Amino acid sequence: MKRRHFPPVLLLLLFVLSLSFRRCQFLPRNPSKSGGDHLLRHLAAIDVGGEQILSDAAALFANASITSFPSIGNHHRFLYLRVPFHNSSVPGPPKQRAVSRLRVPFDGIPSSAALLSAFRASLRRFLLARRRLPVAGVLAELPALLGRHRRGRFPTCAVVGNSGTLLGSGRGPLIDEHDFVVRLNNARVAGFAADVGAKTSLSFVNSNILHACATRSAVSVAGCGCHPYGRAVPMAMYVCQPAHLLDAVICNATATPESPFPLLITDVWLDALCARVAKYYSMRRFVAATGEPASNWTRRHDERYFHYSSGLQAVVMALGVCDEVSLFGFGKAAGAKHHYHTNQKKELDLHDYEAEYDFYRDLQTRPEAVPFLDEAPGFKVPPVKVYW
Numbered sequence: 137m138k139r140r141h142f143p144p145v146l147l148l149l150l151f152v153l154s155l156s157f158r159r160c161q162f163l164p165r166n167p168s169k170s171g172g173d174h175l176l177r178h179l180a181a182i183d184v185g186g187e188q189i190l191s192d193a194a195a196l197f198a199n200a201s202i203t204s205f206p207s208i209g210n211h212h213r214f215l216y217l218r219v220p221f222h223n224s225s226v227p228g229p230p231k232q233r234a235v236s237r238l239r240v241p242f243d244g245i246p247s248s249a250a251l252l253s254a255f256r257a258s259l260r261r262f263l264l265a266r267r268r269l270p271v272a273g274v275l276a277e278l279p280a281l282l283g284r285h286r287r288g289r290f291p292t293c294a295v296v297g298n299s300g301t302l303l304g305s306g307r308g309p310l311i312d313e314h315d316f317v318v319r320l321n322n323a324r325v326a327g328f329a330a331d332v333g334a335k336t337s338l339s340f341v342n343s344n345i346l347h348a349c350a351t352r353s354a355v356s357v358a359g360c361g362c363h364p365y366g367r368a369v370p371m372a373m374y375v376c377q378p379a380h381l382l383d384a385v386i387c388n389a390t391a392t393p394e395s396p397f398p399l400l401i402t403d404v405w406l407d408a409l410c411a412r413v414a415k416y417y418s419m420r421r422f423v424a425a426t427g428e429p430a431s432n433w434t435r436r437h438d439e440r441y442f443h444y445s446s447g448l449q450a451v452v453m454a455l456g457v458c459d460e461v462s463l464f465g466f467g468k469a470a471g472a473k474h475h476y477h478t479n480q481k482k483e484l485d486l487h488d489y490e491a492e493y494d495f496y497r498d499l500q501t502r503p504e505a506v507p508f509l510d511e512a513p514g515f516k517v518p519p520v521k522v523y524w
Contacts, residue, residue, distance in 0.1 A: 176423075177507050179430050180416035184439035186408060190266055193378035195219060197259040201232070202252045202382075204240070212239050212355045215251075217382055236347070236379045238386060239355035245389055251382075254389075258381040265404045271412070272511040274405035278456030281372075281403055282338070290316040293458035296332055297447045297465030298323045300473030307523060308333040311464055318454060320446050321345050322364050324477040332465065332476065336365035340372050340450040343380035346399075350383040359391035363398070370398040374407055374449055402449065409508060410452050414444035416507050417491035437488070445487045448495065455499075455509070455517060463522045466496055496522050 199220050204213045214237065221233035246254070279288050294314035296302075298321065311317060311333030318338045319325070322345055325334055346362060353361035360383075363369055375381065384399055391397040418437065419430045426432075447466060454461045465476065468489070474480045498506050503517035 173507070176416055176419055176430055177412075179419060179433075180412045180507070182439075183408060183411045183415075185442055186266075186411055188440050189375070189378060190263065193259050193262055196235075196378055197256055197263060200235075200252070200255070202248045202255070204248050206242065207239075210242055212242050213245065214238075215240050215245075215248075215386070217255075217379055236382060238351060238383070240386060241355060241390065245386070251385060251389070254385045255382050258385060259378060262375065262378065262381065262401075262404065266408075271405055271409050271508070273513065274403055274409050275456040275509070275512045275515045277403065278406065278453055281400060281406075281453075282370075282457060284457070290458045292316070292460045292462070293318065293454045294333070294462045294464060295447070295450050295454050295466075296320065296323075297463065297467075298475045298477065299465040299467055300476045301467055301469050301524070302328075302331045302465040302476045303473070305331045305464075305523075307331060307464055310523075311335070311462075314462060316454075316458065318450050319365070320450060322349070322362070323475070325365070328476060336369050338372055339363065339365055339369055340446060340453070342446050343373055343375045343377055343383070346371075346373055346387075347377075347380045347383050350387055354383075354386050354390060357390075358395035359397040360387035362387065367396055367398070370400055372400040372402055372453070374402040374446070376443065402453070406449065406453065410444045410449045412508050413452065413495060413506075414448055414488065414492065415442065417495045418442070418488040421488070421491045421494060441486050442488070443486045445489070445492060448492050451496065451499075455520075456515075459518055461499075461518055461520045463496060463520065466522065467493055467524045496520075 196217075196219065201218050202215065203218065204215045206213055216234045217236040218232040218234050220230040222230040245251070292314045293316040294311045295318045296311060308328075308330045312335040314335075316337045317333065317335045318340050319336050321341050322339060323332075325332060325336070346360075349362040350360050359367075363371060373384075384397075384401070387397045387399070419433045422428070422433045422436060423430050451461070451463060451466075468474070495506070499517060499520040500522045503520070504510070506517065509515060509517055
């Protein structure tokens with residue numbers, strides 16, 4: 137039988153149509169009206185990184201020890217948080233490995249046994265909270281986290297990101313007009329107020345920021361020097377490494393009425409909700425860009441270390457406590473610095489910033505399409521304005 141030959145133009149047309157079919161098959165144009173969105177939600181709810189944090193916390197609770205040694209001249213003490221470590225290539229009992237090291241004052245700090253007891257109590261609360269995880273109800277409980285009545289929402293809120301796109305924007309006065317202003321990871325304001333504002337109501341950080349601050353200041357500053365916007369401005373922190381809960385214990389132990397340590401540990405339900413949102417948008421972007429099934433997303437991202445940014449969680453928190461939300465300093469532009477206040481040029485690999493920008497766009501233009509928020513009983517996404 138004579139083989140039939142198709143014209144090259146027809147072959148090209150068939151190839152393009154097949155690609156379009158594959159993409160529509162894996163990510164429908166309107167996922168909310170199909171099974172594609174259900175699959176993405178299901179996969180996004182699998183929080184491998186969260187389970188890793190839970191495992192680390194359980195190991196610390198069961199096996200951690202705290203020891204301290206005086207420095208030369210007894211000027212301060214070196215404090216070590218240790219866990220057993222077994223090297224399979226070396227026979228014998230496990231060794232003790234330090235997972236955290238701090239310098240603390242020689243006097244005025246509780247004994248190592250008392251510190252370990254307080255640290256284990258903090259870990260216990262963390263572990264118990266993660267066992268009862270009603271993610272859908274977290275948004276209604278957020279005002280209480282900030283010490284407000286359940287209905288005590290702020291009329292207008294500004295969440296100020298750290299993007300270099302803020303430089304030259306002149307939006308400082310607009311930011312300061314908001315009733316509640318959230319800043320991220322202790323970003324500097326001095327020298328940048330014309331573009332980023334000067335008002336701060338809440339400092340939102342990840343626990344790495346607290347650890348770095350405590351490492352520098354626990355030995356010399358009562359309550360640690362971790363509140364650059366003033367001691368009256370509380371800090372909200374999410375835990376990315378359970379060992380950092382010890383830093384909070386140390387800073388609380390050195391605090392005084394004149395130098396308090398106002399710290400709020402974010403609700404673990406909020407952490408889980410943010411993890412789902414970040415993973416959903418990352419997978420959605422992956423499928424749209426590659427045409428591959430969402431299950432292949434792990435080939436590009438290590439689930440153990442993939443994480444939402446501090447900015448994303450601050451935005452989700454604002455949705456729960458504000459009647460109107462404005463976002464500043466989220467996004468990037470050619471030639472702009474990654475952070476307006478540093479010379480950092482590269483984004484962190486553990487975040488998918490482009491996917492998070494998609495989330496912010498949806499909040500502004502089609503909030504009904506945002507996943508997981510619609511599972512909260514009676515919750516409605518407030519108006520969101522993004523100042524790119």
